[in-house]
Amino acid sequence: MLDLVESKLSQHEAFRADVLAGLSQRQKTLPSRWLYDQRGSELFEEITHLDEYYLTRTETAILRRHAGEMAALCGDNVVLLEYGAGAGIKSEILIDALKAPRMYVPIDIAADFLAQTAERVRDRFPGLVTRPIITDFTADFDIPSDIPAHPRAAFFPGSTLGNLGGSEAAALLRRMREHVGDHGEAIIGVDLRKDVATLIAAYDDRRGVTAEFNLNLLRRINRELEGDLDIMAFAHEARWNEPESAIEMHLVSRKPQVATVAGRSFAFAQGETIHTETCRKFDIAALTHAAQRSGWRVDRIWSDPAELFAVFGLRTEARALRLSSAAAQA
Known part of the structure; x- marks a missing residue:
């Protein structure tokens, strides 16, 4: 039990460090591993059963x-x-x-x-x-x-x-x-x-489960890092990066906004994105x-x-x- 508690504490510190560093970059980026909390893992299992995936x-x-x-x-x-x-x-x-x-x-x-x-x-x-x-x-x-x-x-x-x-x-x-x-x-x-159409559909399904999976990362930040990110002010987007041979997942800011995470403020321009995952093919x-x-x-x-x-x-x-x-x- 002690090992589990220590592991959760170390993960929390790593999560905090990654989020603060990632949101401070010019291209805001969050490591994809943090998508997989309990809820994120459940949503991903749901994704695996989608027709498009x-x-x-x-x-x-x-x-x-x-x-x-x-x-x-x-x-x-x-x-x-x-x-x-x-x-x-x-x-x-x-x-x-x-x-x-x-x-x-x-x-x-x-x-x-x-x-x-x-x-x-x-x-x-x-x-x-x-x-x-x-x-x-x-x-x-x-x-x-x-x-x-x-x-x-x-x-x-x-x-x-x-x-x-x-x-x-x-x-x-x-x-x-x-x-x-x-x-x-x-x-x-x-x-x-x-073909790109098949790839995009796999990461942007009609039911919106992948969008919820991506947005869940913001909910996790709010819950675990005392954030006040407005979930409804962000949209999920999947895009193809040809030079990298990769699908990218982004969270796009729908409007200019400022959010606080772990006591620090971060500004978002309208259309600015947080890059959350790269899926190379x-x-x-x-x-x-x-x-x-x-x-x-x-x-x-x-x-x-x-x-x-x-x-x-x-x-x-x-x-x-x-x-x-x-x-x-x-």
């Missing part, structure tokens, strides 16, 4: 179709580390296919939501040890010593890698490589480039190159018939070289 159902279909092959890549008795676990729905598909998994380690910043996920996985797989880690997985952190060092596999579905900048994504891939060790594997989902070559630079080798790529989404199966470079050498000697 093809990502989740497409990736889920890939996982169901190829779970056996992914489990074979991970190997027997594996410790499965899931980064940004959220509701853990996709992880259940993989866990169900694994042979005698040793431990499931969901990692997420939303403590309350993570606790619910861990409890549901324990109920579904009562023989599996489930050990959640409450942390910001986009920052450096160590895997606790009570978690077996090997064999380990990293699981990172949902195209969350696309929410990170190039250097952040590379750092996370390297961190996963360190966490799984020389003998590890990884399974990573990414959204692929496609990949091609196969780009992600293959990024993985190789971070110490991974691409072993398998699974996709859907329309090539909307791809799931990469990676082995550490050391592991891939050992298997290649063993195969050559056989």
Whole structure:
């Protein structure tokens, strides 16, 4: 319980620092990880069921179709580390296919939501040890010593890698490589480039759930940082950034206004935006190159018939070289 309290306190300070720094920039920006408080996590789960949001159902279909092959890549008795676990729905598909998994380690910043996920996985797989880690997985952190060092596999579905900048994504891939060790594997989902109309619709649905998800960040600021932001004076907007190959989510100020957050005042011009999320879209070559630079080798790529989404199966470079050498000697 003490660890949970300390984690929440440290998250509060980090949230405060990020918000004050982000709103002080010329282009006001807030890190997307803060979208996922309890309410934000619930709204995102609702988003995943929307008609326009093809990502989740497409990736889920890939996982169901190829779970056996992914489990074979991970190997027997594996410790499965899931980064940004959220509701853990996709992880259940993989866990169900694994042979005698040793431990499931969901990692997420939303403590309350993570606790619910861990409890549901324990109920579904009562023989599996489930050990959640409450942390910001986009920052450096160590895997606790009570978690077996090997064999380990990293699981990172949902195209969350696309929410990170190039250097952040590379750092996370390297961190996963360190966490799984020389003998590890990884399974990573990414959204692929496609027509802009399909992409915009996925992040600006007709029901307005994504808009509520984005605006919830302002409500969180008001609640946790003594803010007085006028929620109705902001509008959700999704836009395509061609040079970055990314969908961007913004909160647009509908009028000139001044708001107070944590005792500091911030002015907004009409039409000025707060940039809240970047969702980069990949091609196969780009992600293959990024993985190789971070110490991974691409072993398998699974996709859907329309090539909307791809799931990469990676082995550490050391592991891939050992298997290649063993195969050559056989």
